[in-house]
Amino acid sequence: MLLSHGGEPSGTAAPAVRWTVEQVLALAPDAPSRTAGSGLGSSGSWSGSGLDGSGAVWGLCAGSGSEPYRTVVDTTGPAYGCSCPSRKFPCKHALGLLLVWAAGESALPVGEAPGWAGEWLTDRRGRAAEEEGDANGAAAGRAPAAGPADPEAARRRAERRAERITGGAQELEQRLADLLRGGLAAADQSGYGLWEETAARMVDAQAPGLAARVRELGAVPASGPGWPERLLEECALLHLLDRAWLGIDRLPEPLATTVRTRVGLNVPASGPPVRDRWLVLAQYDTSDGRLVTRRVWLYGRGSGRPALLLSFGAAGRSPELSLPVGATVDAEITPYPGAGQLRAEPGQRFGLPSPAGTPPVGGTTGDAIAAYGGALRDDPWLDAWPTTLREVIPVPSGPEGWQLVDAAGDGALPVAPSARARPGLWKLVALSGGAPVTVFGECGHRGFDPLAAWVTTTDADRAGTADPDGAVGSEGAVGTRTGAAPGMPRSVGTDIGGTERHGAGSVGSGGVEIVPLI
Numbered sequence: 001m002l003l004s005h006g007g008e009p010s011g012t013a014a015p016a017v018r019w020t021v022e023q024v025l026a027l028a029p030d031a032p033s034r035t036a037g038s039g040l041g042s043s044g045s046w047s048g049s050g051l052d053g054s055g056a057v058w059g060l061c062a063g064s065g066s067e068p069y070r071t072v073v074d075t076t077g078p079a080y081g082c083s084c085p086s087r088k089f090p091c092k093h094a095l096g097l098l099l100v101w102a103a104g105e106s107a108l109p110v111g112e113a114p115g116w117a118g119e120w121l122t123d124r125r126g127r128a129a130e131e132e133g134d135a136n137g138a139a140a141g142r143a144p145a146a147g148p149a150d151p152e153a154a155r156r157r158a159e160r161r162a163e164r165i166t167g168g169a170q171e172l173e174q175r176l177a178d179l180l181r182g183g184l185a186a187a188d189q190s191g192y193g194l195w196e197e198t199a200a201r202m203v204d205a206q207a208p209g210l211a212a213r214v215r216e217l218g219a220v221p222a223s224g225p226g227w228p229e230r231l232l233e234e235c236a237l238l239h240l241l242d243r244a245w246l247g248i249d250r251l252p253e254p255l256a257t258t259v260r261t262r263v264g265l266n267v268p269a270s271g272p273p274v275r276d277r278w279l280v281l282a283q284y285d286t287s288d289g290r291l292v293t294r295r296v297w298l299y300g301r302g303s304g305r306p307a308l309l310l311s312f313g314a315a316g317r318s319p320e321l322s323l324p325v326g327a328t329v330d331a332e333i334t335p336y337p338g339a340g341q342l343r344a345e346p347g348q349r350f351g352l353p354s355p356a357g358t359p360p361v362g363g364t365t366g367d368a369i370a371a372y373g374g375a376l377r378d379d380p381w382l383d384a385w386p387t388t389l390r391e392v393i394p395v396p397s398g399p400e401g402w403q404l405v406d407a408a409g410d411g412a413l414p415v416a417p418s419a420r421a422r423p424g425l426w427k428l429v430a431l432s433g434g435a436p437v438t439v440f441g442e443c444g445h446r447g448f449d450p451l452a453a454w455v456t457t458t459d460a461d462r463a464g465t466a467d468p469d470g471a472v473g474s475e476g477a478v479g480t481r482t483g484a485a486p487g488m489p490r491s492v493g494t495d496i497g498g499t500e501r502h503g504a505g506s507v508g509s510g511g512v513e514i515v516p517l518i
Contacts, residue, residue, distance in 0.1 A: 008064025019075075019324045024098040026283060026325045026516040027078070029088045029292075029318030033095060040096025043107055044176040049100065050111045052250060055352055057108065062095050071097050072117040076352055078322055083118045089318040161206050165263055171243045172198065172214070176239055184228045186219040209264030212288070213238050227393045237381055258338040258379050269345035271331040276300035278307065279360070281386070281440045282451035283517045294319040297386055297440070297451070298333070298344075299360045306386040307333055307344045321346070325452060326514040327353035341379070342386070358512055359438050359454045362390030365404065365411040368443040384444030389413070391436040394429050402429075404448055407436040416447035424450065424517030429517060431455050435470050441517075450517050 028034035040061060043049070047061030047068065055076040055372035060068040061241070063084060071082045071093040080094040090098075098109050113121060175198055179187060187194075195218025220231040222387075244251065244259045248437060251259065259269050278298040285294050296309040311321030323329070332347035363371075368387040375385045392404040394415070402415040402425060419425050421442075428450050441450040 019098065019102050020326070020513070021099060021102050022516055023279075023324040024095060025518075027090060027322050028095055029090070029285065033088050033090075033092050035044040036092035037095025037099060040092060041099030041103070042303055043100055043103075045096060046100060048114065049097070049108050050113070051101065051108045052113055054121075056113055056117065056121050057097055058113055059097050059108075061096065069093050070116050072120050073097060074099075074121060075101075076349075077124075078324065079124055081124070087317050088322060089313070090322065099354065101114075105264050122440055125421075132447070153334045161265075164205045165207045165210075165245065165265075168202050168207045168210060169245050171201060171205075172210060173239070173242050173246075176235055177241075179235065184231055187217075187231060188227075192218045194218075207263045209262050210238075211264070213241070215288070229433065241381060251481070254338060255378070258341065258381075261336075261338055261341070262381050267337060268335040269336045271335055271337070273334050274300070274303065274307075274344075275330070275332045275350075276305075277328050277330050277354070278333070279328045280325050280356075281306075281360075281514075282516065282518065283323060284451065285323055290314075292318055294321055296321060298324055299388075301328065304361070306342055307334070307335070308342045309346055309388075310343060319363045324353070325516045328355065328357065329353050338379070359390075359440070359514070360388045361454050362388035362438055362440075364406050364409060365389060365392065366406075366409075366446075368413060368448070373445045383443075384442035384449065386440070387443040387448070388438065388440045389448070393434065393436055394425070394432055394440060401493070404439065404450075413443065414447040416442075416449040417446065418446070419449045422518060427515070428453055428517055439517075452517055453515050455515060 016403040019362045025034050028037060040046075046059040046061055048058075051057045056074055058070075058073065061071060063069045067083075069082055069084045071080075071084075071091075073080050073090075073094050075098075078090075080090040082093050083092050084091055084093055086092065112118075146168040149174045195214055199211040199214040199218075202208070202214055213234070217231065217234050219229050220234060222229065239260055241259065244255075245263055248256050248259055258269055278300055281297040281299055283294065285292055287293070289403075292313040296311070298307040298309065300307065309321060309323075311319035313319040329349055329419070330351050333340065333344035333350040334347055336343045336345070368385075368389060369386060372382075372385040375382050389404060391407040392413075393407055395403055395405050395412075396415065397403040400420065402420060404415065405411045405412040415425060428437070428439065431453055438454045440448045441448050443449075483489070
């Protein structure tokens with residue numbers, strides 16, 4: 001679901017905030033799309049291109065056919081339209097066009113959208129207005145046009161599903177008991193087939209949340225040294241979830257709602273919408289081979305609360321929800337119920353995105369651990385908690401590990417194993433250069449997973465040039481790149497991976513810029 005725009009922008013409105021190259025590339029659904037889009041990120045690949053004051057960008061790109069592909073992007077959504085046959089969202093042509101837009105003021109001429117682009121924009125914004133009207137009507141208590149469903153039939157369906165889930169939970173309890181009775185070594189010998197069979201049984205019981213956790217158990221024996229301990233931990237959490245479901249009538253309602261969500265029941269967003277200026281902190285996709293899940297982390301400037309937006313796409317097709325990291329949007333979100341739940345449903349948006357400005361108020365590594373521990377009291381199955389670490393330095397730890405150390409103090413957090421396998425860690429090390437940096441990420445039982453960082457830039461950075469000493473940053477409280485840690489190369493105007501950093505029109509203010517790490 002896209003954040004719908006609060007009204008049709010006029011062609012004479014102030015231009016939409018121009019994104020950075022990094023923010024555009026962060027929207028790519030996968031690495032091949034990022035590479036292909038970068039190849040179309042020059043004005044020479046486009047004809048008939050332009051932009052207007054309403055946030056629309058359009059252009060024609062030659063392809064394999066006789067007619068060029070027609071590509072249009074509404075950056076206020078963002079939303080994408082292209083005549084190419086790609087099922088990826090956004091496609092490489094939309095990424096390439098946005099890269100041209102991000103390159104600078106003179107890259108695309110300002111003008112009126114051609115007919116084909118105008119039609120698409122009118123249709124998209126019209127549908128967004130209709131969705132907004134439906135949402136407003138629901139908030140006002142008006143019944144939907146199709147009429148209400150039969151509440152008695154819905155109650156009977158819910159009871160039948162609850163009975164099936166109860167049967168699945170009881171069967172899963174027996175299988176966990178058999179596993180522990182036979183010893184954890186049997187889990188390594190039986191292979192993945194036993195876990196997949198158990199997961200299939202949970203799917204039959206209409207408990208997809210239990211099925212997903214069972215599949216995760218199947219991957220633990222192949223996760224390297226120490227896997228029996230990790231398997232026992234995950235089995236204990238799964239046992240706790242089983243017992244919670246079997247005794248759900250005795251739980252407080254917020255915790256009971258969390259249990260329903262964890263086993264896989266759909267609990268609709270409820271409660272009054274929360275309007276705030278939401279800073280987009282991070283966006284990334286995960287896939288289980290069947291479903292692609294996109295996570296977008298937000299931070300409310302006024303409320304100080306984090307929020308998580310989720311969007312889903314079938315395998316091979318990226319989710320529709322896509323927001324540029326670093327932008328601030330004035331919007332409403334509707335929280336989901338449950339103990340300690342951060343997930344929310346996007347709603348009406350007001351106006352165009354604005355610059356990001358300073359990062360959220362962060363804390364120390366000790367504060368991050370305390371916040372995660374407090375969240376676990378409300379949701380024992382919580383994998384991680386969103387956290388901003390202020391003034392930390394990435395430091396090697398052991399032969400392969402890394403940790404984030406408080407610049408003022410003796411606290412530290414290990415970097416999660418999943419993050420060590422991504423190039424974003426090396427980007428963070430280069431951005432820090434041995435100096436303190438502010439980092440946003442997820443703090444969990446495996447460590448801290450960095451997702452974005454803030455750096456202080458100079459005018460030279462915004463022009464995409466290096467300073468005389470070869471460093472790309474200047475001293476600042478948020479982050480610096482004036483030196484290099486022992487054994488680490490100095491940054492010379494490009495991020496690790498070869499992505500040139502363009503500062504023209506970057507989403508940031510006061511020399512502070514957010515850099516995606518995933």
